[in-house]
Amino acid sequence: MAMNILVTGGAGFIGSNFVHYMLKAHPDYNLIDLDLLTYAGNLHNFDDIKNESHHIFIHGDIRNAQLVDYLFKTYDFDAVVNFAAESHVDRSILHPEIFVQTNVEGTVNLLQTARKYGIKKYLQVSTDEVYGSLGKEGYFNEESPLAPNSPYSASKAAADLETRAFYETYGLNINITRTSNNYGPYQFPEKLIPLMVTNGMTGGNLPIYGDGENIRDWLYVEDHGRAIDLVLHQGKPGEIYNVGGHNEKTNNQIVDLIVENLGLSKDRIKYVKDRLGHDRRYAIDPSKIKRELGWEPTIMFDKGIIKTIDWYKEHEDWWKPLKSKAALK
Structure with a gap:
């Protein structure tokens, strides 16, 4: 069954790779791509699919409640995949307030609107950096405590917690994925x-x-896209999945x-x-997504x-x- 999916931050690195992957994996899906085109967003990421009718690009901000509401009303989304985020640690050290505005306030706006329109699945794309730094041994799993050490990772952890709260409080069907370095x-x-x-x-x-x-821990970005696709379709409501390359x-x-x-x-x-x-080591255990959804890296x-x-x-x-x-x- 074809789906209408809101992809936020789809002109960025991971988002644009996900768009390319999904258009090949699900050619009948419609991907509506909302991106503010900050310095890291690039429309040239879509040069090879600029005539693709199933990909619609919209320039805008996830914090813009009026715009987001209009898009939900117009396109009747089945799901939301939220990549939109300020993501560079160095820049977060200089301007932490920008990261709170986009990563936390923007996420809450999406969650509010997804709840209002009864979206079937909301998927928050996060990072292993929310767990903080590891010693020389061991791995983070989905039960590891959140201990972010930079303004960037703190803003992502806050967004994750808001996402979880919308499941626990309102029953919104959410998933959170936390990835290693792509x-x-x-x-x-x-x-x-x-x-x-x-x-x-x-x-x-x-x-x-x-x-x-x-x-x-390094993961090829296309393998991350496959993981998100699986979680989008098969992830259990309210669950978190770590996505790592070992x-x-x-x-x-x-x-x-x-x-x-x-x-x-x-x-x-x-x-x-x-x-x-600067965290010393990140390493995450992806055995849950392998066990429950059959995902593992292929590249x-x-x-x-x-x-x-x-x-x-x-x-x-x-x-x-x-x-x-x-x-x-």
Whole structure:
């Protein structure tokens, strides 16, 4: 049965990859894409689907109650998938208020409107950063306490709690997904992998925070899209699902791979002052989504990182205009 889905933040990195995935997986679905087009939103992410009739782009803010209400009334949505968020930790340290406005107030506006119109499923896309920092061993699971350490992750944790509250208080059918670090096409070049690849290609230094031994669990973005698709259709009401790749790498390991692939000198690597609130390690246990919904990653890191580097090599026209906007150069 065809669905009408509101995708918020669909012009961003993970959102646009999800749109591409869903148009292939469910060609009869209608995706109405609401995005404010802040610095990280990019309509060029849709150049290859600009004539796709099942994808409708609308420029607007999830905090705009009048606009959001109009869209719900006009398109009779079956579901909402909320990617819309300010997401860069460095920027949250400089302007935490912006993150509260978009990530918390915007989410509550969507939840209020979804409840008003009796939406069948509301899916909040979140992050493993809400759990805080891990030691050298162990994994976060869905029962781990929330302990965010940056204004960004605190705003996402608050949005998650509001989402949970709408299930407990009003009975809204919600799910929350929390993902590990994503990588792949269309990622804004302030994030680690595209920053290093694009700096490597343009002659810049490769800046690494602190000692470079911070550890992240890396997941290819298309595998994340498949997980969201499964949760959207099969997730149990009120449940949280962690989505991880079981692929831990230090920042040093990631940069070394990129240096080797691009044939660069390691002298280009420059260690810079560590950022505030920089969590040491993230790692999440995705066994619940595997057990209940049958999901597991299909693109392993050794292949995914090559696919990603090759994409940036082949799409200089996409990322070169964005370099001046990146937080780190």
